[in-house]
Amino acid sequence: MEEKLIVSASPHIRAKTTTTNIMLDVIIALMPAVVASIIIFGFRALMIIADTVLVAVLAEFLSRKVMKRENTVTDLSAVVTGLLLALNLPVGINPIFAAFGSVVAIVVVKQMFGGIGNNFVNPALAARIILLSSFPTAMTTWAKPFWFREGAVDAVTTATPLAMYANGETTSLSDLFLGTTGGCLGETCALALIIGGAYLMIRRVISPVIPLTYIGTVAIMSLIFGQDILFQLLSGGLLLGAIFMATDYTTSPINTKGKVVFAIGCGVLTFLIRNFANLPEGVSFSILIMNILVPLIERATNPRPFGEKESKNA
Amino acid sequence: MDKANLPLPKNPFRTRGGAKAPHRKNTLDSESVVMPCPKQVILPMVQHIGAPCKPTVKAGTLVAIGDVIAESEGFVSAPIHATVSGKVSKIAQVKLSTGQMGDAVIIDSDGEMRISENIKPPVVETAQDLLDAVKASGLVGLGGAGFPTHVKLNVPKDKKADTLVINCAECEPYITTDNREAIENTENVLNGIVTVMRLLELDRAIIGIEDNKPEAIKLLKKAVKDSKEKEAERICVLPLKARYPQGAEKVLIKACTNRVVPVGKLPLDAGCIVMNITSVAFVSSYIKTGIPLVSKRVTVDGSAVAEAKNVIVPIGTPIKDVIEFCGGYSEPCAKLISGGPMMGISLASDEFPVLKQNNAILAFNEKDAVLQKTTDCIRCGRCVQSCPLSLMPTAIANSVKLKDIDALNKQGVMVCMECGSCAFNCPAHRPLVQTMRQGKAMVKSAPKK
Incomplete structure (x- = not known):
């Protein structure tokens, strides 16, 4: 035999799923929310999304280049981060602020900690919180749905359903379900988020454990404290957070038990912040706090090897 | 335990994890064919787990099928028999499929496939x-x-x-x-x-x-x-x-x-x-x-094999002879595997012999042989979900990187059976089985406390 044979460790065949496929699935799952945001908040929504995505990809490319590391743009994770960040911003945000958010997410939160798989908090969420504390007014000025039919974006503003609720005003469930309320680009349309979440679960990209436990916890807390359950579930960033942010692989526990603990923590914190803190919304902070606790949760919930219990009893 | 009271299960019990590996049982209906006598067989002294055998024949000894040619006094060991009739040409060091060197008895076949006269059925009553x-x-x-x-x-x-x-x-x-x-x-x-x-x-x-x-x-x-x-x-x-x-x-x-x-x-x-x-x-x-273990059925398949077949071959037959019997390589072979694609060993050459425990010879073309590039772990947890023994391959891989022996023991690296489900499912194509083996070697070589 003249040809050299390849010698490598088993297994010699691999499943077809790759990191890029997974990221592509997440992008596909976000498309309903993207389309909904463009319908509800107009062409400017698309501009913000394009802005954050392009800047995120560029930041990923340049930071890898400067650090003399392999180019990782093709894994599409920067696209996902850019998309998620855009969906967490109000439509009226200054595009330069949004671009700054992308740079923070990719360079500071992700690449400085080693790139994909090594960041300890969700890059898009951390960037959102940094933007919120840097530009509090811009980040909390909410355009009315279909503002573009009436005039300039900052002229036609409204409050989010949760802020209105704090002032005793109610929002109809159909508005919440279809997303025709004030809020971040991607958080308002529950329908689009549920479609995306179902797609991810059917494709087995995410397990239903975190979204269901998170949402379930908020529902139970609402019941205990006598709140309107459906309103609590459909308003604010809960669905976006529970389906797309809390399920981020890198910043959530790997094992199922850990996922349950993590998601219950997210749910309890979200409810407490919404109802007892001086903030109308708490999804971002809750997930971020739980992100930081992941190593501890994992340490307490790691599965034990098959047969270990039996060998101790023997 | 009360005898005759154990239930016969109707349905399998629950098991954990695993991999959705493709079946590719192309030879399910291929009736076994007996391969004609090879010119030469190579019988390594290690064809089992345990103590290696020592040759009991010398160069020049005439042997027939079923004659003992090597045995060992160790309990965990199994004797080796001549698998063709002919003359022992030499006892030499050969390279084994594991990469190590070891003794082997090489027999030149006389082409008659004569069965030894010493063979008689054993009396088995107890x-x-x-x-x-x-x-x-x-x-x-x-x-x-x-x-x-x-x-x-x-x-x-x-x-x-x-x-x-x-x-x-x-x-x-x-x-x-x-x-x-x-x-x-x-x-x-x-x-x-x-x-x-x-x-x-x-x-x-x-x-x-x-x-x-x-x-x-x-x-x-x-x-x-x-x-x-x-x-x-x-x-x-x-x-x-x-x-x-x-x-x-x-x-x-x-x-x-x-x-x-x-x-x-x-x-x-x-x-x-x-x-x-x-x-x-x-x-x-x-x-x-009374005929001892002298032949073995192997599945010959893979994208570089002309005709996929189930072949009954005398143990010790060089793999290239078996491939030739199956029509040779249909395209250049880039990877040759002894065993299955999940746990088999990739061979450096097709000159290695078929051993007792071999059950397949797979030859793959370039396209199927090249593994995808490894990228960073994204902590997706597919390895953890797929481990049938509830291990956390990604966490073990971290401990291997840190050379943390205590953590490796705690995480149960020694429990790993190297089934490859984790590596099969890894979207970042990380060589997890190789990492597990590294971890085991670290634990074994660490000073005992």
Whole structure:
């Protein structure tokens, strides 16, 4: 035999799923929310999304280049981060602020900690919180749905359903379900988020454990404290957070038990912040706090090897 | 434990994890063909787990099929027999498929395939007779591991076995040799099971077989039903969900009996003896004919093989002869695997011989052989979900990187059976099995506390 044979460790065949496929699935799952945001908040929504995505990809490319590391743009994770960040911003945000958010997410939160798989908090969420504390007014000025039919974006503003609720005003469930309320680009349309979440679960990209436990916890807390359950579930960033942010692989526990603990923590914190803190919304902070606790949760919930219990009893 | 009270399962018990490996059982219906006599056979002294054999013949000795050519005094070992008739040409150091060097007896065949006159069927009436006969037959676990069978059947006084689990899961892609054994040798399978049950006083036998082998399941069920032996009432054929790695010993025991083998212990500690279906059929044929383990059925398949076949080859036949018998390479071979694609060993050359425990030879073209580039772990957890033994491969990989022996022990790296489910499912294509092996080596070489 003249040809050299390849010698490598088993297994010699691999499943077809790759990191890029997974990221592509997440992008596909976000498309309903993207389309909904463009319908509800107009062409400017698309501009913000394009802005954050392009800047995120560029930041990923340049930071890898400067650090003399392999180019990782093709894994599409920067696209996902850019998309998620855009969906967490109000439509009226200054595009330069949004671009700054992308740079923070990719360079500071992700690449400085080693790139994909090594960041300890969700890059898009951390960037959102940094933007919120840097530009509090811009980040909390909410355009009315279909503002573009009436005039300039900052002229036609409204409050989010949760802020209105704090002032005793109610929002109809159909508005919440279809997303025709004030809020971040991607958080308002529950329908689009549920479609995306179902797609991810059917494709087995995410397990239903975190979204269901998170949402379930908020529902139970609402019941205990006598709140309107459906309103609590459909308003604010809960669905976006529970389906797309809390399920981020890198910043959530790997094992199922850990996922349950993590998601219950997210749910309890979200409810407490919404109802007892001086903030109308708490999804971002809750997930971020739980992100930081992941190593501890994992340490307490790691599965034990098959047969270990039996060998101790023997 | 009250005898004759153990239930015969109707449905498999729950097992964890695994990989949705493709089946690719292209040779499911390919009847075995006997390969013509090779010119030369190479018989390495290590064809089993345990002490290597020492040659009992010299260059120039004339041998016939079934003559002992090497044995060992170690208990965990199995003698080696001549697999062709002819003359021992030399005893030489050869490179083994593991990459190490080892002694081998090389026999030039005279082309007659003469069976030794010394062969006579053994008398097997007691458990001890059975153990002696199995040891003399040179049988090792034919599923792939190569553990000497007589060691497995030897139940120490302080332990009790009640269940015989027959492994016909054959969960590795491509391989269909156990399937063919069940179809072509159904009678021997059943007789072997009955003999082992009777002599070792086992209460029940469960044949675990993946449900992608419908013909074998049908024939086995029929044979059990038609059998007149009283043990046959205590035998059941249990179709298992076809999901890799159902045939892994601990997984199979769980699926068939719902028992868990404790960490670091053997199936006997769960009251089970596990035998591969081809091994148990061989026991029966050996008792009948006295011909020791001299040939082996192997599945030859893969994208670079001209005709996929099940071939019965004399042990020690060079792989290239077997490939030639299957029409040669249809395109340049880039990877050659002894065994299945999930756990088999990739070979550096096709000059290696077929060994006792080999059950497949797979040759792949360039496209199938090149593995995708490794990227960073994204902590997706697919490895954790797919581990049948509840390990956390990604966490173990971190400990390997940090050379943290304490953490490796705690995470149970030694429990890993290297089934490859984690690496198969990894979207970042990380070489997790290789990392597990590194981790095991670290633990083994660390000073004991």
